[in-house]
Amino acid sequence: MTRSGVQEEGTRPGDAPGRPGAGDEGRPGGGPSADGDDGSGRPGGRGRRALRWSATTLAVLILGTAGAGYLYYEHLNGNIEKGERSSGDSKARRTGPNAAGQTPLNILLIGSDSRASDANVALGGSRDNRGNPPLGDVQMLIHLAADRESAAVVSVPRDTRVDIPRCTDPVSGETHPATNDIINTSLSRGGAGCTLATWENLTGVYVDHWMTIDFAGVVTMADAVGGVEVCVNQNVWDRPLPGVPGGSGLKLEAGTTKVEGEQALQWLRTRHAWGSDILRTRAQRMYMNSMIRTLRDQNVFTDTGRLTDLAEAATESLKVSEEIGSVKDLYDLGMQLRTVPPDRITMTTLPTVEDPQNRNHLLPAGADAERLWALLRDDVPFDDKGGKAGAGDRTGKGGGPSAAEGGASSKAPAAKDPSAPDAEIGVLVRNATRSATLGPVGGRAGAVARVLAGKGFTRAAPDTAAASASAEERTVVRYPGAALRGDAERVATSLGIPAGSVRQSADVTGVTVVVGADWREGTTYPKQAPPRAGDLPEDADALNGAETGTCMDVYKPYRW
Structure with a gap:
């Protein structure tokens, strides 16, 4: 099999309706992106994410079951490459257990565009980028509900600009200062552990583990699965056209086809033939659903030879955070x-x-975006089929108050030390009311500081040194270390801010109230509506994992 069959994508068709022109910004300094995207600013860079997610899911399903003895078990352990869980400053805390003692599980999946090997160069193109620090062009969070009865997957487009915290590269020891940049650069600023810290700060969700896979790993895992069925309504050939270079090389006849290896990678990288980036993500999710069904239908546990091949491919294709760096750990994870x-x-x-x-x-x-993160933080199902509460319901009967209401899920373990008297607690108030769509509200830091002073916190003051462009979607109270946790909780209580929004952070030197975009007016923190099961934003483009019978329409210039 020749891996060079996967070609670099070029610009999208200029005459396709509703699509902006090209201009690659996907990698710092321009140049072709990992998956051949033109960086047009729509959700490009989602190519291959479905395969990477599915390959990783396969890996955790099969690991630990293929060894016939101790030596083989140790061999598989030796295949697994490991790294530290977090290499950046993070503000997230673990979610407390529900009434049954269960907690959610969050796994960050990262697709690296590394060209560190001949195989990756052949598959990914962009030979000029060989040796550059890898970028995390595909990033997805799997959230496994505390009751293990539902799961949610959220992807963030690679060109989404976010706050990246200070990170220390675990290999070189180099420390990178905090910055505001597109999220795929976080991988080059401290490895997967920096990407994990970036996600925690973006979402407020504690991420338990990370896993990464590169181009060659994607193809290896696709071959190991033995093929996944995909469907198109017309013959498709994603190829260069006049004025539109590149293309994935995917060529299929109309109907259902089983794709594997490079052809699976071509399916997931195709954009032009579907007509838009949004439609490409739908093709990726269709592949994801088909992969899940394929794995469930396969009786691999009775086929020792095939199971061994799968275990070898999985352990050689993945790099994982060190706390799940053994076959047993991955097996236990897969069982969940x-x-x-x-x-x-x-x-x-x-x-x-x-x-x-x-x-x-x-x-x-x-x-x-905040609505999506609130569902994850409160462990509320993304669908409405379960009828059960998330981790926040301590009664076990459902319907309990959410973190947004200051309910059980918002309650972190009580501080060991009581707070100081209110008048002795120093509090800085920072204006971070700017949002993605609205500018900052002038004077908010001073207004909230005056509210605190009126409640007896006479040392409260606006943070005049804070950047005027600070932005937080959700109001939080931060503190630098355990000694001030009780003080921070006391301040939050006085303002009506839920305890789940009190977080330790290396970015502050004292108790700091960060007034977010959710509190743009008034002197009392507004009561937040509790997230409801299945209450997803329309533009989250949700797709159910059991969906079948759907085929992709092919954009006319790419039919044959």
């Missing part, structure tokens, strides 16, 4: 993932808007 039926898996994309600073980049879409 297996409990979720396909019809309770919901796959989504972060709602985004065009970045006003650069039309080729994106920003999280304000309230819609």
Whole structure:
């Protein structure tokens, strides 16, 4: 099999309706992106994400079961490459257990565009980028509900501009200062551990583990699965056209086809033939659903030879965070993932808007993005099929108050030390009311500081040194270390801010109230509506894991 069959994509068809022109901004300094995207600012860079997610899911399903003895078990362990879980400053805390003692599980999946090997260069093109620090062009979070009865998948487009925290590269020891940049650059600023910290700060969700896979790993895993069925309504050939170079090389006849290896990678990288980036993500999710069904239908556990091949491919293709760096750990993780039926898996994309600073980049879409994160933080199902509460319901009967209401899920373990008297607590108030769509509200830091002073916190003051462009979708109270946690909780209580929004952070030197876009007016923190099961933003483009019978329409210039 010749891996060079996967070609670099070029610009999208200029005459296709509703699509902006080209201009590659996908990688710093321009040049072709990892998946051949033109960086046009729509959700490009989603190519291959479905295969990477599915390959990783396969890996955790099969690991630990193929060894016939100790030596083989150790061999598989030796295949697994490991790295530290977090290499950046993070503000997230673990979610507390529900009434049954269960907690959610969050796994970050990263597709690296590394060209560190001949195989990756052949598959990914862009030979001029060989040796450059890898970018995390595909990033997806799997959220496994505390009760293990549902799962949610959220992807963030690679060109989404976010705050990246200070990170220390675990290999070189180099420390990178905090910055505001597109999210795929986080991988080059401290490895997967930096990307994990970036996600935690973006979402407020504690991420338990990360896994990464590169081009060659994608193809290896696709071959190991033995093929996945995809469907097109017309003959498709994603090829260069006059004025539109590149293309994935995908060529299929109309109807259902089983694709594997490079052809699977071509399917997931195709954009031109579908007509838009949004339609490409739908093709990727269709592949994802088909992969899930394929794995469930295969009886691989009775076929020792095939199971051995799968285990070898999985352990050689993945790099994982060190706390799950053994066959046993991955097997245990896989057993948890297996409990979720396909019809309770919901796959989504972060709602985004065009970045006003650069039309080729994106920003999280304000309230819609926050709605998605609130569902994850409160462990509320992305579908409405379960009828059960998330981790926040301590009664076990459902319907309990959410973190947004200051309910059980918002309650972190009580501080060991009581707070100081109110008048002795120093508090800085920072204005971060700017959002993706709205400018900052002038004077908010001073107004909230005066509210605190009126409540007896006489040392409260606005943070005049804070950047005027600070932005937080959700109001939080931060503190630098355990000694001030009780003080921070006391301040939050006085303002009506839920305890789940009190977080430790290396970015502050004292108790700091960060007034977010959710509190743009008034002297009392507004009561937040609790997230409801299945209440997803329309632009999250949700797709159910059990969906069948759908085929992709082919954009006319790419039919044959």
